[in-house]
Amino acid sequence: MIQLSNVNFKYNNSSRGALYDISLDIHKGECVLLCGDSGCGKTTVTRLINGLIPHFYEGELTGSVRVCGMNVPEEEIYTVSRKVGSVFQNPRSQFFCLDTSSELAFGCENLGMPVEQINERVKYAQKSWNWKIFWTEIYLNCPVVKSKESHVALCQRCSRIS
Numbered sequence: 001m002i003q004l005s006n007v008n009f010k011y012n013n014s015s016r017g018a019l020y021d022i023s024l025d026i027h028k029g030e031c032v033l034l035c036g037d038s039g040c041g042k043t044t045v046t047r048l049i050n051g052l053i054p055h056f057y058e059g060e061l062t063g064s065v066r067v068c069g070m071n072v073p074e075e076e077i078y079t080v081s082r083k084v085g086s087v088f089q090n091p092r093s094q095f096f097c098l099d100t101s102s103e104l105a106f107g108c109e110n111l112g113m114p115v116e117q118i119n120e121r122v123k124y125a126q127k128s129w130n131w132k133i134f135w136t137e138i139y140l141n142c143p144v145v146k147s148k149e150s151h152v153a154l155c156q157r158c159s160r161i162s
């Protein structure tokens, strides 16, 4: 499903490479943890998978990056985003809305889905992620809610991806 083959990447504004000869094969249903020293290239690998490299972060890229049959560097980023969702280190930085239901609907709205389908997906995301303990307001400055921010971001990505 996610396949990196002999990938090398150097950011344009950097004098040295960020990744050297990385190969990786992730199959459907697998949960993979990338770990390693700070600066070893974990975030750079995720940017290759979601297409931010080379569409946003430019540089010298060799090797192949394929996700769900797509050749990521050659696809438009909006096409990649139909299959790949990212939750950032600070999820708050990627929220657009003031309440969770609107936030969950946001990605689907962006894709122009019919209202009925959006409602279905939002309900499904809320139910399947067992939100009984979740409060609808995400911008409360409370630790309990704060720990749920990545949960909201994850659900938003899941509800829009087909």
Ligand SMILES: Nc1ncnc2c1ncn2[C@@H]1O[C@H](COP(=O)(O)OP(=O)(O)OP(=O)(O)O)[C@@H](O)[C@H]1O
Residues within 6 Å of the ligand: 011, 012, 013, 014, 017, 018, 036, 037, 038, 039, 040, 041, 042, 043, 044, 045, 057
């Ligand atoms: N936008 C950028 N422009 C130039 N160089 C970058 C950029 N982002 C990362 N790098 C460099 O690429 C290398 C890999 O960085 P990356 O952020 O992928 O590492 P990381 O494993 O995610 O680190 P951390 O654990 O600190 O998050 C580092 O040398 C870093 O300085």
Ligand SMILES: [Mg+2]
Residues within 6 Å of the ligand: 042, 043, 044
């Ligand atoms: Mg990182």
